[in-house]
Structure formats: structure tokens, C-alpha cells
Amino acid sequence: MHIAEGFLPAAQCVAWYAVATPFVVHGARQCIKEARKSPENKMLLAAAGAFTFVLSAIKLPSVSGSSSHPTGTGAGAVLFRPPVMAFLGTVVLLFQALLLAHGGITTLGANVFSMAIAGPWIGYGAYRLLRRFGSSAAIFAAMFCANFSTYCVTSLQLALAHPDPVSGFWGAAAKFLAVFAITQIPLAIAEGFVGVLLFRFLGTVVRPQLEARGILDPVVPATTKQTADA
Amino acid sequence: MPNQRPQTWITVALIAAVIAIFALSFTLAPKPTEPDSEAFTGTDSVVTQVIEDEGYEPWFSPIFEPGSGEIESGLFALQAALGAGLLGFALGNLRGRSSARKQFAADAAPGGTTQSTPS
Numbered sequence: 243m244h245i246a247e248g249f250l251p252a253a254q255c256v257a258w259y260a261v262a263t264p265f266v267v268h269g270a271r272q273c274i275k276e277a278r279k280s281p282e283n284k285m286l287l288a289a290a291g292a293f294t295f296v297l298s299a300i301k302l303p304s305v306s307g308s309s310s311h312p313t314g315t316g317a318g319a320v321l322f323r324p325p326v327m328a329f330l331g332t333v334v335l336l337f338q339a340l341l342l343a344h345g346g347i348t349t350l351g352a353n354v355f356s357m358a359i360a361g362p363w364i365g366y367g368a369y370r371l372l373r374r375f376g377s378s379a380a381i382f383a384a385m386f387c388a389n390f391s392t393y394c395v396t397s398l399q400l401a402l403a404h405p406d407p408v409s410g411f412w413g414a415a416a417k418f419l420a421v422f423a424i425t426q427i428p429l430a431i432a433e434g435f436v437g438v439l440l441f442r443f444l445g446t447v448v449r450p451q452l453e454a455r456g457i458l459d460p461v462v463p464a465t466t467k468q469t470a471d472a
Numbered sequence: 473m474p475n476q477r478p479q480t481w482i483t484v485a486l487i488a489a490v491i492a493i494f495a496l497s498f499t500l501a502p503k504p505t506e507p508d509s510e511a512f513t514g515t516d517s518v519v520t521q522v523i524e525d526e527g528y529e530p531w532f533s534p535i536f537e538p539g540s541g542e543i544e545s546g547l548f549a550l551q552a553a554l555g556a557g558l559l560g561f562a563l564g565n566l567r568g569r570s571s572a573r574k575q576f577a578a579d580a581a582p583g584g585t586t587q588s589t590p591s
Contacts, residue, residue: 243516244516246516246517246520246530247530247532247533247534248530248531248532248533249520249523249528249530252531281569282566282569285562285563285565285566285569286562286566288558288559288561288562289558289559289562289563289566291558292554292555292556292557292558292559292562293555293559294555295551295552295554295555295558295559296551296552296555296556296559297555298551299548299549299551299552299555300548300552301514301548302494302497303494303497303498303501303512304497304501304512305496305497305500305501306501306502307501307502307503307504307511307512308512308513308514308515308518309512309513309514309515310514310515310516337551338551339534340535340536341536341538341547341551342538342544342547342548342551343534343536343537343538343544344516346532346534347532347534347535348532393515400519400523404523404526404528407526417522418519418522421515421518421519421522422515422519425515426515428493428494428496428497431493432489432490432493432494435486435487435489435490435493436486436490438486439483439486439487442482442483442486443563444563444566446567446570447563447566447567447569447570448566448570
């Protein structure tokens with residue numbers, strides 16, 4: 243989903259920066275606020291950032307014969323709500339733009355918008371919609387949607403910058419989606435499973451925090467049964 | 473309490489599913505048609521190629537570019553290593569806190585650690 247350096251017209255680079263900046267500033271504030279709440283929160287925040295850092299570094303093969311990378315932004319969006327991911331995702335994208343020539347400084351605003359803003363929000367939306375069907379299903383959906391929608395947004399951004407001479411914006415969007423979307427489906431499913439694994443582990447170590455956030459259902463039946471038996 | 477401790481078989485099944493997805497991807501993926509073309513090209517560079525083929529010239533080039541593919545993959549590995557290290561530290565720290573809390577609760581409970589004997 244990294245739009246390469248110099249591949250967006252200057253006006254659009256500025257526009258995406260303008261759109262992304264308030265989200266990132268708000269996200270940075272939220273990160274500081276959350277980190278100050280408790281040592282557990284600080285560690286969870288570090289885990290959310292590190293999760294994105296690892297996953298977005300790994301390019302994985304897909305059935306389409308291309309390779310692509312997951313985004314890992316769904317986990318933080320579920321844990322802390324999407325704003326924190328705007329900041330954490332920006333750190334990742336900045337690292338890749340400066341050190342790996344992957345993405346770019348001119349296209350950073352657009353890449354932040356797709357991976358660190360749109361993806362987490364859409365993933366979080368899916369999580370909220372499916373939460374009543376169980377936490378694992380909702381977490382899977384959050385990871386899947388955050389990953390997949392990031393690439394869809396990138397396709398639309400590219401279509402806006404490079405409309406097809408014949409079929410225009412939608413023709414170009416279809417063309418870019420054809421490259422990104424099919425490759426991304428198996429990766430997004432795999433990321434969904436990895437996300438569920440992460441939350442299963444978190445459930446064993448920070449269960450009270452996850453219950454307080456409504457991510458996991460409280461284990462009331464077991465304890466009430468115990469007292470009833472006694 | 474069935475919900476407190478995750479069942480191991482689900483964890484194993486999830487890991488197996490992730491491995492299966494990539495094993496299937498490798499076997500089902502179409503082989504490159506031209507002999508000199510690379511299998512599993514990154515989608516980012518495919519799109520860049522498509523746009524360049526249409527005659528677009530990027531107007532800005534990266535400030536720093538890793539000298540070769542080897543250095544680039546090394547830096548990607550560094551990114552993954554930093555991320556994995558921090559993730560392991562954070563999760564390990566949380567696990568340590570959780571077991572310390574349980575220990576503390578067990579010690580503080582009336583009867584100390586021996587209270588687990590069923591009556």
C-alpha cells in the first residue's frame with residue numbers, strides 16, 4: 243500500500259498531508275494519555291505499535307503470484323480505539339520512507355491516511371458491528387478489514403492521481419484494485435488469525451483490562467456457579 | 473473456568489491455518505510466464521510499474537536508497553527484528569506482571585498460599 247516517492251502530484255501530496263495531520267496530532271495526544279494511565283497500558287501500547295512494526299515489514303507471498311505485506315493496525319484499533327494507530331502507523335511509515343525507500347516523504351500523507359487512519363477506523367467499525375457475535379469473530383473482522391481496506395483506499399488514491407485516459411477514475415480504480423485486492427485477501431485472512439492469537443494471549447495476562455474495555459466478555463458464569471455450589 | 477485459559481487446540485489450529493494459507497499460496501500461485509520475470513513481485517512495485525508504463529515520471533526520488541536488494545532486505549529484517557523484540561518485551565512484561573499479581577493475591581489471601589486445598 244506504499245505509494246512510492248514522487249508518484250502523486252504535488253497538490254495531492256499537500257492535500258493528503260493536510261487531511262492526515264489532525265488525525266496524527268490527535269493520535270499522538272491519545273497515545274500519551276493512554277500511556278500515562280497505567281504501566282499495563284504503556285506495555286499494551288508498545289505491543290500495538292510493535293505488532294504493526296513487525297507485520298508491515300514482512301512481505302508475504304499470495305495466491306495471485308504477487309507478494310504484499312499485512313498492516314497489523316487492527317489490533318491497536320481494537321485495544322485503544324483508532325486514533326492511537328494514526329500516530330503509531332505514522333512512525334512505521336516514516337521509518338520505511340526514510341530508511342527503506344519504501345513509500346516516501348512526499349507520499350507520506352497519503353500513505354498515513356490509508357494505513358494509519360482509514361484502515362484502523364474501518365477495522366474498528368467492523369469490530370463494533372460484529373462484537374455481539376463474539377470477541378474472536380469481531381477481532382478477526384477488525385484485523386481483516388483494517389488490512390484489506392488499507393489497500394482499497396490506496397487503490398482509490400492512486401486512481402485519483404492517475405485516472406485512466408479512457409475509462410477515467412473508476413477504470414483506474416478497477417485496475418489498481420485488481421493488483422492489490424486479490425493478493426491481499428489471503429494475507430488479510432492470515433492476519434485475522436494472527437490477531438485472534440494475539441488477543442488470546444492478551445486474554446491470559448491482561449484479562450481485567452480487556453474486560454473493562456469490553457473486548458472480552460467477563461467470565462461471570464463460572465464464578466457464580468462456584469459460589470452457588472459452595 | 474473454560475474461558476480463563478485458552479484451549480490449546482484452538483491456538484494450534486490457528487497457527488496451522490496461518491501456515492496452510494501460505495503453503496497453499498505457494499502451490500496455487502501461477503508460475504511466472506516469462507523466464508526472466510520474478511515470482512512474487514511486491515504489489516507496490518507492480519503498481520509503480522503500471523503507472524510508469526503509462527508514461528508517468530516520478531517528480532521526486534527517495535532521499536536515501538538502500539544500495540542493493542540485499543541491503544534493503546536487511547533493513548526490512550531489522551525493522552521486523554525491532555518490532556518483534558519490542559513486542560516480545562511488552563508481552564513478556566505483561567505476563568510477568570500478571571503472574572506477580574496472582575502470586576501477591578495468593579499470598580495476601582487469608583491462609584496464604586495453602587488456601588488452595590479443597591474443603
